[in-house]
Amino acid sequence: MSSGKRLPTIEPSSIKNKAKREEIFLRQKHEKAKAKRQRRLELKKEEKGNPELHETRLRENVPVTQETTREFDEAVVAADDGEVAKEEEEDEFAQYFNGQAPKVLITTTPNASKPTISFVKELVSVIPNLEYVKRGKKFSLQQIIQFCRNREYTDLIVVTEDHKEPTHVTIVHLPSGPTAHFRLTRIKGGKQISGHGRATSHYPELILNQFTTRLGHTVGRMFAALFPQVPEFQGRQAVTFHNQRDFIFFRRHRYVFRSGKRVDLQEIGPRFTLRLRWLQKGLYDPTSGEYEWMYKADLETSRRRVFL
Secondary structure (H helix, E strand, O other): OOOOOOOOOHOOOOOOOHHHHHHHHHHHHHHHHHHHHHHHHHHHHHHHHHHHHOOOOOOOOOOOHHHHHHHHOOEOOOOOOOHHHHOOOOOHHHHHHHHOOOOOEEEEOOOOOOOHHHHHHHHHHHHOEEOOOOOOOOOOOOHHHHHHHOOOOOEEEEEEEEEOEEEEEEEEEEEOOOOEEEEEEEEEEEHHHHOOOOOOOOOEEEEEOOOOOOHHHHHHHHOOOOOOOOOHHHHOEEEEEEEEEEEEEEEEEEEEOOOOOOOEEEEEOEEEEEEEEEEEEEOOOOOOOOOEOOOOOOOOOOOOOOOO
């Protein structure tokens, strides 16, 4: 005989018998999934008769992520910010967005290990007009910068290592800076990626995601200045720098047209992750250089606070 009262939900963690605890847990999991599926079918039926309900649900159903709940930052640049747009028309990178072709040199620490050389070769296949020069013991970074300026290179990339593994990347924009230093992690070469494609010599399309602050705009434009601004679409190659919580994920893909409506992506590689450690105004100067931004542990007051 039913009393009409709802029985309390049993917490599986309160059951000592392991077999019974697992049975109750799986039963409750099945019932929750069944109720969720039933609710989804009812909602679909309601929205079929009233399309406005569907539009309203999509508009209000904003997922809660760390990006959508990030702390307010005055440095975030609005899409219609005319002041920033005017500054970028006259900054150090403006000429490269007006057709000037970049000319980039890459080198390493002296006596670089095989993993570092392999990573450099991957970058040479990614960035057009990138020239690798082996670094001798007697050349300091300041001497290499002067060497590049004398030969009209537009950028210098230096890959440094620790314990025979590449760990940092420094990008010096020439002839007058700025200089950015990144921590390098999670490297995976193209041949290590399952089902990878083969790279071609075509200029890739460049995608920069979520560089929203003034600092982020500077870093994003520094990456963009490494690539010619005239992609060769017949190569169907796309290079992506995706910023998420100040971790910059690098990927290179080829898009493949399967039909009139479907497009698939085939990863070419390499893949790696960068994190900005500091940004210095002007050319690299370890003693008296002026730092525009530098990472410090006490800056991370919240997981929802980001800088790029």
